[in-house]
Amino acid sequence: xxxxxxTVTSIQKIEFEGISNNMARDFGFNNTLVLMKTAKHxxxxxxxxxxFRYSED
Numbered sequence: 001x002x003x004x005x006x007t008v009t010s011i012q013k014i015e016f017e018g019i020s021n022n023m024a025r026d027f028g029f030n031n032t033l034v035l036m037k038t039a040k041h042x043x044x045x046x047x048x049x050x051x052f053r054y055s056e057d
Contacts, residue, residue: 004056012049019047 021031029035 002056004054006052006054008050008052010051014047014049016047
């Protein structure tokens with residue numbers, strides 16, 4: 001990845017039930033379980049769906 005910047009365009013608190021397998025696949029994961037194994041850090045249970053865009057400088 002080249003130098004650039006990431007701009008957060010939205011942050012939304014969601015429930016686990018709000019994450020579908022289709023959503024996981026849209027973002028490159030096989031299913032919800034694989035997405036959560038990759039995304040979960042620590043013992044917390046709050047989930048945020050963060051949209052962002054990358055732009056090269």
